[in-house]
Amino acid sequence: MAPTLAPLWFYADVIALLGVFGLLIGSFLNVVVYRVPAGLSIVWPPSACPTCGEQIKPYDNIPVISWLVLRGKCRNCATPISPRYLFVELGTGVFFALVAWRFWPFASDVTDASQLASRILTLLAFLYLAAISVVLALIDLDTHKLPNAIVLPSYLVGAVLLAASALSSHDLGRLLTAAIGAAAAFALFFLLAFAVPGGMGFGDVKLAGVLGLFLGFLGWGQLVVGIFGGFLLGGLFAIGLLIARRAGRRSGIPFGPWMLAGAWLGVAAGGPLIDSYLTLTGLAG
Template identity: 60%
Template sequence: MTPADLVPLLTVGAVLVGVFGLLIGSFLNVVVYRVPNGLSVVSPPSACPGCGEGIKPYDNVPVLSWLVLGGKCRSCREPISARYPLVELAGGAAFVGVAWWWTASTGLQATPTAVIASGLGLVAFLYLAAISLALGLIDLDVHRLPDRIVLPAYVVLTVLLGTASIIAGDPGALGRAAIGGVVLAAFYLVLAFVKPGAMGLGDVKLAGVLGFALAWLGWEELIVGACGAFFTGGLFAIVLLATGRARRGSGIPFGPWMLLGAWIGIVAGAPLADLYLSSLGLA
């Protein structure tokens, strides 16, 4: 099969992944609102916050329904925040981006065993992308990283990435991931004790999840991802201070920057590390 023959297949795959991402984004809107309030994410069905009218299935199509309704409830015409379709679009874009990155990084696998291992890895990072969106928005909204999302991630990623490692004949990746998770969580725990209030226990728990995923890919990804959080978060804080939008001591949630830094490490950790070492003449 030539590269030209793969174009239609990859295009169809990207569309399917994007549509699935839109649907996940729609669900994430529910998660972001209900989880911090201690509500179930499955019941009751979604309803208009203004009139309480249940949302019909044909009014719950990601992005399209919001556009058709003009951003308003069909029943009471109460405005519906543009954040809903934006989160749905973010879900679709994130899933397509992760699938593209994974395919470019691992290539198309030739054997059934390799396909299964690669598929499990892709699912793991799609899952990480989904909870990253949810946790980032929740932390911005309420300055919390709920255990209901963070703690299950340990189990899900261990099962998916651990199984992928064993099937691919690379059990060392699982051991490296475990070390990375422990080290990064311990680092954040020390920061939380050294400077109370700067880091919360939610940050510590999330650090373990991110350290696990980053180290599974490699040590370079872990180092870049960990440093990326402080670089992007620090840069943002400087901008806020310089523009007068924040003062010293202002509470700025760090979770979104941990997640952003981690994804920088996931997607570009190895080349960024090589570029840095080359600039020092060490590579």
């Protein structure tokens, strides 16, 4: 039996709730971005001011609100707190809301309980991808590295959630395209790293496999746009820097953020973009 269509306010409330959840996750991601490159535990000790060492009180650790109330300063020593903490929290909240809007199982999209379960599992998978996208982009910008501690477990987490989603909806074809996507993206980036030594780090290669897994699960259009979109966006950014004389031909530019941006372009609009391209070129069947 098809589920009853819920009122629009219900979906709006769910998306808003996941946005608030994203604010909380964003606060945690700030910790991850700081501690993982430093080789520190992300769970212990509790967060503290790096200047005076005073442990941050729970009421000073409320996402967005605490930063605004404290005016971006430590309560104990008045050391400025970077606005990036605020922007990461806000950005993650908006990111989660957009992912919820893209993947939440609206009643018109599902026909039975198995389809509902499949859509929820897919949503969880892409919320996870959103979280690691924020972390990896920031760490790569800061350190020019993509930590194995985040990239490698993402293969397992993504595979488990996406496989459970495909099995729930009895759509095993998605598992095949996800596996092909992961292997093809990994192989492509591996060959590029081998062909142009120093032009691409092996962290990019490993991340490519993760992105290929998620994009392949959605379809071939999302995979193609998501993978090559990263090259297009990164290339345009590099050209802009060269024109503005902010970088030279041998300048090292982190590619991870552009890979992630391209992947999310594929998630958001990969299917329609490929369809439009095939129609314009007369290749559409």
